[in-house]
Amino acid sequence: MFLSVCLEFAKHKNYEKEVKKAKARKRQHKIEEMTKDKYRAVKIQPLINKIARLIDYGQVCIASRVDKGKMAGGHYHAVGHNRTLSLNLHNIHIQSYHSNGPQGGQHIKYRHGLIEEYGNEYTEFIDMHLCQCPSNLWTKNDLIKLRPGLLGTIKQLEADQTKRTPLERITLRNQINEQIGLYAKEFSIFSVE
The missing domain is CATH 1.20.5 (Single alpha-helices involved in coiled-coils or other helix-helix interfaces)
Known part of the structure; x- marks a missing residue:
């Protein structure tokens, strides 16, 4: 038995x-x-968006300025229009689902929110400078290699969910963009002097 x-x-x-x-x-x-773009959209983009939301923890929606409801990682330069900037943390800020989805991103309000939150210089960097970033030359393998590091970054940010100042949030975006290593320094780091 x-x-x-x-x-x-x-x-x-x-x-x-x-x-x-x-x-x-x-x-x-x-x-x-999966194609490279499908892998980016399914496996990497949600992680990058989550990192942006964690950086902006406790902040109001960049466009509508509301602090209620579910929040998303809203892109200033839309992903559908510019895949190259889809993973740049300076291009992604906390945005309510309502503002980001049904309201179409509220681009003008988003820009005003950037000015109100970070000032004109940073807004110009995002609005005028980032869009000059050359097309990405990442391979799918480059994106696959990113995933473990992104998961580690999320874990660190989740352990330290504090409301940060605008300067702290810009600095974190600089640091994480640099760690990710997908963009040239001039498109991944905003100089805070």
Whole structure:
């Protein structure tokens, strides 16, 4: 009796291992089948947006200035219009879902919010300078290598959820953009003198 229970348990354990291996192979196959842009959109963009929201923890929506409801990572230069800037943290600030979705991003209000929160110089950097960033030359493999570091950054920011000053938020965006390493210094770092 005991032997048959042990054999049954061993079969069950092997079955569980095989199921786990099959699921891992399926996930890997899905990743291999994704285009670079699909991988960016599904695996990287949500992490970058979460980092932007964590940097802006406790802040109001950059466009509508509301502090209630679910918040998103809203792009100043829309992702659909400019994939190159989609992962640049200076281009992403906390924005309410309502403002970011049904309201179409509220671009003019977003710009006014940047001015109110950070000043004219930073707003000009985002509005006029970032859009001159050359097209990205990242490979899918470059993006795959980013994921573990982004998960680590999220973990650190989640452990330190404090309301930060505008200067602290710009500095954090500079530091994390530099760690990510996707952009030339002139497009990833805003000089705060």
